[in-house]
Amino acid sequence: MKVNKSKVSKTTKNDLITYGMVILTYIVVQLLVSTGHVSSLIQGLLVPFCTYVIVAVALNLTVGILGELSLGHAGFMCVGAFASAVFSLAFKEALPGGFRFFLALLIGAASAALVGFLVGIPVLRLRGDYLAIVTLAFGEIIKNIINALYLGVDSNGVHFSMKDALSLHMEEDGLMLIKGAQGVTGTPNDSDFTVGVILILVTLFIVLNFIHSRTGRAVMSIRDNRIAAESVGINVTKYKLIAFTVSASLAGVAGVLYAHNLSTLNALPKNFGYNMSIMILVFVVLGGIGNIRGSIVAAVLLTLLPEVLRGLSDYRMLIYSIVLIVMMIFNWSPNAVFFRKRLQQKLLPGRKAEKEAV
Amino acid sequence: MSFVAHLINGISLGSVYALIALGYTMVYGIAKMLNFAHGDVIMIGGYVVFVTASGMGINPLAAIIISMAACTVLGVTIERVAYRPLRGASPLAVLITAIGVSYLLQNVALLVFGSDTKAFSNVVTLPNLELFDGQLIIKSVTIVTVIVSIIIMAGLSFFVKRTKIGRAMTAVSEDQGAAQLMGINVNGTIAVTFAIGSMLASVAGVLLCSAYPSLTPYTGSMPGIKAFVAAVFGGIGSIPGAFIGGILLGVIENLSKAYISSQLSDAIVFSILIIVLLVKPTGLLGRKILEKV
Amino acid sequence: MALLETKNLGISFGGLRAVNAFDISVEKGQLYGLIGPNGAGKTTIFNLLTGVYQPDEGAILLDGVNLTGKKTIEICKAGIARTFQNIRLFHDMPVLDNVKVGLHNHYPYSTFEGILRLPRYHKVEKEMNAKAMELLEVFGLEKYADYKAENLPYGQQRKLEIARAMATNPKLLLLDEPAAGMNPNETGELMETIRFVRDRFEMTILLIEHDMKLVAGICEKLTVLNFGEVLAQGETQEVLNDPHVITAYLGE
Numbered sequence: 001m002k003v004n005k006s007k008v009s010k011t012t013k014n015d016l017i018t019y020g021m022v023i024l025t026y027i028v029v030q031l032l033v034s035t036g037h038v039s040s041l042i043q044g045l046l047v048p049f050c051t052y053v054i055v056a057v058a059l060n061l062t063v064g065i066l067g068e069l070s071l072g073h074a075g076f077m078c079v080g081a082f083a084s085a086v087f088s089l090a091f092k093e094a095l096p097g098g099f100r101f102f103l104a105l106l107i108g109a110a111s112a113a114l115v116g117f118l119v120g121i122p123v124l125r126l127r128g129d130y131l132a133i134v135t136l137a138f139g140e141i142i143k144n145i146i147n148a149l150y151l152g153v154d155s156n157g158v159h160f161s162m163k164d165a166l167s168l169h170m171e172e173d174g175l176m177l178i179k180g181a182q183g184v185t186g187t188p189n190d191s192d193f194t195v196g197v198i199l200i201l202v203t204l205f206i207v208l209n210f211i212h213s214r215t216g217r218a219v220m221s222i223r224d225n226r227i228a229a230e231s232v233g234i235n236v237t238k239y240k241l242i243a244f245t246v247s248a249s250l251a252g253v254a255g256v257l258y259a260h261n262l263s264t265l266n267a268l269p270k271n272f273g274y275n276m277s278i279m280i281l282v283f284v285v286l287g288g289i290g291n292i293r294g295s296i297v298a299a300v301l302l303t304l305l306p307e308v309l310r311g312l313s314d315y316r317m318l319i320y321s322i323v324l325i326v327m328m329i330f331n332w333s334p335n336a337v338f339f340r341k342r343l344q345q346k347l348l349p350g351r352k353a354e355k356e357a358v
Numbered sequence: 359m360s361f362v363a364h365l366i367n368g369i370s371l372g373s374v375y376a377l378i379a380l381g382y383t384m385v386y387g388i389a390k391m392l393n394f395a396h397g398d399v400i401m402i403g404g405y406v407v408f409v410t411a412s413g414m415g416i417n418p419l420a421a422i423i424i425s426m427a428a429c430t431v432l433g434v435t436i437e438r439v440a441y442r443p444l445r446g447a448s449p450l451a452v453l454i455t456a457i458g459v460s461y462l463l464q465n466v467a468l469l470v471f472g473s474d475t476k477a478f479s480n481v482v483t484l485p486n487l488e489l490f491d492g493q494l495i496i497k498s499v500t501i502v503t504v505i506v507s508i509i510i511m512a513g514l515s516f517f518v519k520r521t522k523i524g525r526a527m528t529a530v531s532e533d534q535g536a537a538q539l540m541g542i543n544v545n546g547t548i549a550v551t552f553a554i555g556s557m558l559a560s561v562a563g564v565l566l567c568s569a570y571p572s573l574t575p576y577t578g579s580m581p582g583i584k585a586f587v588a589a590v591f592g593g594i595g596s597i598p599g600a601f602i603g604g605i606l607l608g609v610i611e612n613l614s615k616a617y618i619s620s621q622l623s624d625a626i627v628f629s630i631l632i633i634v635l636l637v638k639p640t641g642l643l644g645r646k647i648l649e650k651v
Numbered sequence: 652m653a654l655l656e657t658k659n660l661g662i663s664f665g666g667l668r669a670v671n672a673f674d675i676s677v678e679k680g681q682l683y684g685l686i687g688p689n690g691a692g693k694t695t696i697f698n699l700l701t702g703v704y705q706p707d708e709g710a711i712l713l714d715g716v717n718l719t720g721k722k723t724i725e726i727c728k729a730g731i732a733r734t735f736q737n738i739r740l741f742h743d744m745p746v747l748d749n750v751k752v753g754l755h756n757h758y759p760y761s762t763f764e765g766i767l768r769l770p771r772y773h774k775v776e777k778e779m780n781a782k783a784m785e786l787l788e789v790f791g792l793e794k795y796a797d798y799k800a801e802n803l804p805y806g807q808q809r810k811l812e813i814a815r816a817m818a819t820n821p822k823l824l825l826l827d828e829p830a831a832g833m834n835p836n837e838t839g840e841l842m843e844t845i846r847f848v849r850d851r852f853e854m855t856i857l858l859i860e861h862d863m864k865l866v867a868g869i870c871e872k873l874t875v876l877n878f879g880e881v882l883a884q885g886e887t888q889e890v891l892n893d894p895h896v897i898t899a900y901l902g903e
Contacts, residue, residue: 134631
């Protein structure tokens with residue numbers, strides 16, 4: 001029993017380090033801001049930082065723990081962003097700020113979870129690379145639909161159209177919620193850096209506890225060996241769906257944070273498109289697949305770096321793509337794995353290679 | 359009449375999808391990987407023709423041959439440098455690498471050629487076909503596209519069934535280990551598959567850019583993804599499946615653009631993917647593979 | 652009544668008749684061997700018994716309950732556990748967690764309770780850890796509890812796979828070539844372990860093996876399979892001395 005106890009405390013310790021790191025960073029940043037050491041440019045980036053961190057952690061749950069690739073996490077963000085923005089706009093006057101934002105969070109998370117669940121049903125039964133391509137397709141569908149969607153509310157109730165604003169036939173007093181490609185305007189600015197950091201901590205709490213629970217073990221067993229997992233009675237589709245739905249809903253939370261930091265919300269290729277999904281994937285790969293803390297560090301560094309090194313901005317995407325390829329070959333190529341193992345044995349003889357805690 | 363015109367345009371676009379889908383399906387069947395960069399090879403093929411034909415004034419036909427050669431080399435290089443080291447690694451790693459390669463090609467093109475749209479001059483200079491006293495005009499590029507695709511598809515089927523390399527490809531796709539034991543050069547066969555796929559991609563690139571004469575670094579990415587949908591639709595791994603899937607997808611896309619909504623046509627195409635996976639995951643002509651335990 | 656009974660079990664792959672008219676009857680507590688040349692259909696039978704493949708015809712009965720056509724998960728819950736010819740561990744997870752995945756269905760709490768770490772999470776996890784450590788101790792693996800499964804020595808990986816299968820609390824344990832790749836010392840140790848599992852848990856064990864020393868040493872009954880059909884069946888010594896069996900193994 002002794003061995004086992006030390007293990008539990010070790011993973012707990014590791015999780016605490018992760019939480020502590022986030023809180024410490026928060027305190028340092030707040031100090032720097034209050035003493036005027038942070039440029040307004042960087043200050044404007046603080047909430048997007050938090051958004052990227054949350055969505056990167058969410059994606060790592062799919063890629064690292066479930067072992068499937070999603071290229072649609074920007075799409076889930078998009079769902080969370082628009083669902084919550086529409087809610088907050090509609091109840092801008094009726095509800096007080098804090099409570100409204102809390103409800104907006106629940107709505108954003110729930111709608112992204114629902115969509116993730118629906119996308120997951122047909123795909124997670126299948127093997128192979130289908131999830132990647134279907135989530136990619138889904139991201140494009142969402143963007144297309146939102147750009148064609150007109151939604152308004154007036155004294156007669158809710159109106160919607162896929163054609164134009166006029167065909168809504170709204171009353172004079174009506175309020176436009178989504179104006180097609182022009183998106184949502186006038187969302188209350190409910191999120192700030194503090195809210196963002198709290199949401200990061202909540203996300204971490206959910207993801208880390210998920211991983212160390214019975215459900216998380218079942219999910220990881222499927223990742224490691226689906227056939228063996230089935231043979232010991234693990235319901236493969238069920239646990240894949242649970243993990244994917246949780247991951248999608250957290251991406252939705254990131255979307256809520258994002259939407260409530262902007263006065264105008266559009267579904268553009270830049271923020272919710274395929275490129276954004278790839279960016280998030282780069283964070284996850286660079287931070288280490290399955291390494292939650294790594295995702296946080298990578299998301300912050302890679303967002304900060306281009307701002308600091310402005311001259312490199314033309315080459316930024318090029319560098320990301322090369323990093324992606326090199327990292328994958330270096331970390332996953334059977335030859336490289338073999339080489340590293342041998343090197344490890346040579347350099348550190350007798351040291352037992354324990355599981356790296358997440 | 360307009361319905362017939364939309365239908366014909368759909369078949370033409372579908373033929374391009376079919377050519378791209380052939381590359382996807384062959385590589386997927388043999389290397390068991392989704393070559394995400396395939397769509398971007400198309401774009402590179404387009405740029406090569408643009409630079410040689412429009413830029414240097416080389417005869418279009420010669421430009422196409424140069425482009426096919428360039429894409430073949432590119433495809434084989436990608437396979438050798440990025441994918442081969444990962445053979446035997448987890449499919450997730452291979453997939454992420456392929457995404458990296460796709461991204462790399464796009465960004466190299468962006469740096470070299472810039473983000474502005476290049477006006478691609480049609481390489482098909484034959485006169486258009488006018489039917490019913492000019493009520494129905496079929497562009498010559500449309501006819502050429504369809505004919506070229508049919509020829510390539512027939513040639514490829516012949517190649518895979520009748521030649522030694524083609525049969526080696528079938529063997530590798532069935533069982534890599536067993537093929538190796540039978541003395542087949544697995545790496546070589548996979549390289550040939552990439553070469554053929556990339557060559558077809560370059561032809562597809564030229565035809566695509568001739569029909570829709572604008573070229574940017576992102577030209578290949580959307581048709582590439584749609585062609586993959588076509589390959590899944592027809593049954594991944596099946597050559598006739600890729601062809602049928604491509605044509606159907608092109609027709610569906612064009613008809614929904616014309617009669618439902620041009621903004622939602624992509625959404626409709628992608629919804630088909632989800633429906634196919636839900637109803638018949640093996641696609642129209644695919645077959646079920648039993649997993650070894 | 653026999654614990655495991657199959658009647659006229661058969662399956663074809665394309666034109667190949669992999670298993671034909673397979674009948675077996677394993678008594679409770681028996682150590683039963685399934686032997687035969689490579690490609691005789693032994694693993695296919697395991698795959699049929701565990702629902703990886705569905706039989707074309709015939710029936711599978713466990714303790715009188717018809718399991719024909721059931722899925723792998725249901726069969727696991729009904730009480731058949733197995734190991735694999737090529738070891739299939741959860742390689743990136745700790746040894747302890749491998750066993751805990753095996754315990755999964757017997758120690759329930761919800762995902763929600765797990766995320767919020769409600770009291771039941773702590774209680775059940777504690778019970779699970781105790782049970783998993785107990786199993787690891789049975790197999791002498793307790794000192795490896797923290798190791799990643801893929802870092803275990805080969806022989807210990809085989810043992811861990813058996814421990815994981817035992818964690819599902821089965822009525823019948825299927826072992827697919829447990830001694831494959833082992834040296835004589837390790838095989839000897841494995842024979843002890845298998846016997847021990849049978850005695851300690853009163854387990855019924857059906858095993859596929861090529862190592863004749865192991866088969867002759869621990870199996871009480873044997874079925875010999877050749878080209879998907881039963882060639883001989885009965886007491887171990889009788890079967891091993893059967894001229895048909897010797898021919899099948901050594902050729903004409």
